[in-house]
Amino acid sequence: MMKLIRGLIIFIAVFILLILAIMWGMGKTIDARPEYKQSDFFSYHYFTDDEIQNAPRISADYSFKFRAQDGMVPLMSSIIFKNVKDDTPLKKYVESLGYKYMGKDETYGDHWKDMETNTTFWLWVSKNKNEVILTKETYY
Numbered sequence: 240m241m242k243l244i245r246g247l248i249i250f251i252a253v254f255i256l257l258i259l260a261i262m263w264g265m266g267k268t269i270d271a272r273p274e275y276k277q278s279d280f281f282s283y284h285y286f287t288d289d290e291i292q293n294a295p296r297i298s299a300d301y302s303f304k305f306r307a308q309d310g311m312v313p314l315m316s317s318i319i320f321k322n323v324k325d326d327t328p329l330k331k332y333v334e335s336l337g338y339k340y341m342g343k344d345e346t347y348g349d350h351w352k353d354m355e356t357n358t359t360f361w362l363w364v365s366k367n368k369n370e371v372i373l374t375k376e377t378y379y
Contacts (some may be wrong), residue, residue: 274302274319288316288375290336295328296320297371313359313376320371326364329373333360 275282283292286305298320308314330349334340338351338360348363359376 274304276302291316291318291375294318294373295332297326297328298323308379313378315374315376317372317374322369323371326371329362
């Protein structure tokens with residue numbers, strides 16, 4: 240009987256810890272707005288989209304940003320490069336993933352889309368900041 244009670248107590252404790260971990264993770268998803276580095280193991284692996292993780296590194300100075308989907312605002316995962324000389328490898332990378340080039344928007348930059356998944360890539364270049372941002376937007 241004692242083994243059964245001990246097992247039940249352990250099960251309940253593990254269950255409560257699991258629920259708390261899930262709630263903490265959901266809270267982190269909502270609040271994950273500041274930039275983070277690849278060296279921040281948890282943020283990088285938890286928040287960064289796989290296709291953004293695999294993007295070619297066109298500069299040694301880069302960071303990541305994440306925004307959770309909120310209503311009509313899409314989930315966004317970005318890689319931000321500073322001191323960039325050439326963004327061509329990023330353009331080739333997005334096209335190699337099968338996204339269709341949709342043109343250039345004056346505000347948001349180059350635009351690729353996957354019509355089946357309604358997923359979009361944006362490549363924004365700031366010449367005066369010497370900065371390039373590759374963003375993947377996904378609607379769920």
